[in-house]
Amino acid sequence: MPRNPDSGDPVVFHGMWTRCTAMKRVFRLVERAARSEAAVLLRGETGTGKELAAIALHRLSPRASGPFRAINCAALPATLLESELFGHVRGAFTGAVRDHPGVFRSASGGTLFLDEVAEMPLDLQAKLLRVLETRTVVPVGGRDPIRVDVRIVSATHTGLRAAVAAGRFRADLMYRLRVVPIFLPALRERPGDVALLTDRFIEELNARGGRRVRRVSPHARRLLDRYPWPGNVRELRNALEYAYVMGDGETLRPDDLPPEVAVGTPETEEIHAEPAPPGQLGASPSSEADLVRDALRRAQGSRGLAARLLGISRVTLWRRMRALGLS
Ligand SMILES: Nc1ncnc2c1ncn2[C@@H]1O[C@H](COP(=O)(O)OP(=O)(O)OP(=O)(O)O)[C@@H](O)[C@H]1O
Ligand SMILES: [Mg+2]
Structure with a gap:
């Protein structure tokens, strides 16, 4: 842990870097909560580090030598989620050809991380x-209760209280899960962290090889600082990886940055959700064709890598190539 938690010095805590006082407070809360068995609820926007914090809670706890299991409550349909959580016995439903323990049992002796818990039916x-x-x-499909011994850590990107008010979440469960609430601030609210994390991620990318970036141009720094980062640290890391691959030479320049960062306007949820090309493919077909061609050239013809460079799926890339007459 940091010696001067409020000094603005960079610190690292279980893979999480920060200079910001509010994040350092989060680290202290995680350290303290880890010693107990209390249920912790991590709240924060996407990409703020909830999963890293959950893992830290486990590693610092007396259960560290036990298992850490995570389950995303938003990713599965209700029936599947139930059997993933609690297990099923052979023959419980079509396709249940053998007993399945479920995460509560496989996490026994350790920590169970319930991600996106607000989405649970x-x-x-x-x-x-x-x-x-x-x-x-x-x-x-079973009858006999089986003892389980887990410590619960959950995460949500929306307030549980709002879900309770809307009738979508049980108040009694909220109180059980939220004995220790920990709020992770958004990246745009963490002064100094964009610059710090930019340098950390560039170091990581340099270590991977390929290009060697030694500096970020002042203009590119300003753009990174000004962008609101709706996807938080994850989005920053992806943007730097994009810039790293798209540009050349020792300086990371504004032109290397993803268009939404260069322009300062994040893509909207709708664009993310849509299988069609995201906003970063240009409006006019010729510039879009250039972008796609450029990505393919840089990816040396690998469509998978080109798709990643463009931040779209392989299928979308293929569709766009066909629409643009590039295939
Ligand atoms: N402070 C940090 N320092 C370095 N890397 C970080 C930091 N915070 C998050 N990351 C990285 O950002 C990415 C997102 O973090 P994580 O998965 O913990 O976020 P999350 O809050 O669980 O997001 P989601 O709600 O989308 O699941 C990961 O790659 C993680 O390693
Ligand atoms: Mg997560």
């Missing part, structure tokens, strides 16, 4: 609450 919330109260699970 209400009927599962009731079952989860019972598991937490009785410290036993009944697998889907």
Whole structure:
């Protein structure tokens, strides 16, 4: 831990770098909470480091030698989520050809990380609450409760209170999960961190080889500083990787940055959600064709890499190439 937690010095805590006082406070809370068995709820926008914080909580806890298991409550349909959480017995449903322990049992003796917990369907919330109260699970299709011993860490990008007010989340479960709430501030609210993380990520990229970036031009720094980073640290890392591959030479320049960063306007959710090309492919077909051609050239013809450079999926790239007559 940092000697001068409020001095603005850079510190690293379990892979998380910061200069910012609020983040340093988060590290101290994580350290303290780790010593206890209390349920921790991590709240923060996407890419702020919730998963890293959850792993730190586990590693610093007396359960560190036990397993760490994570499950994303938003990624699975309700029935699948139930059997992933609590397990199922053979024959419980079509396709259940063997017993499945579920994460509560496989995390026993360790930590279970419930990611995007606000998205859990209400009927599962009731079952989860019972598991937490009785410290036993009944697998889907089973009868006998099985003892489990897990420490719960959960994460959410939205406030649970709002979900409770909207009738989408049980208040009693919220209180159980949120014994120690920890809020991770957004990157744009962390003075000094964009510059610090930019340097860290460039060091990492340099170590991987390829290009050697020795400086970031003042204009590029200003653009990085001004951009609101809706995807937080993850988006910053991706933007630097993009710049690293798109540019040449020892200086990272504004032209190397992803268009949305250079222009200062983040892509909207709709654009992210859509399979169609994101905003960074230019508006006019000829410039879009240039971008795609350029990416393919830099990727030496590898469509997978070209797609990554453009921040789109392979399928989208293929569709765009076809539409632009490039295939
Ligand atoms: N302070 C930090 N220093 C260095 N890397 C960081 C920091 N915070 C986050 N990262 C990196 O940013 C990425 C996103 O972090 P993480 O997965 O923990 O975010 P998250 O809050 O769980 O995001 P999501 O809500 O989208 O799941 C990871 O690659 C992580 O290593
Ligand atoms: Mg996460």
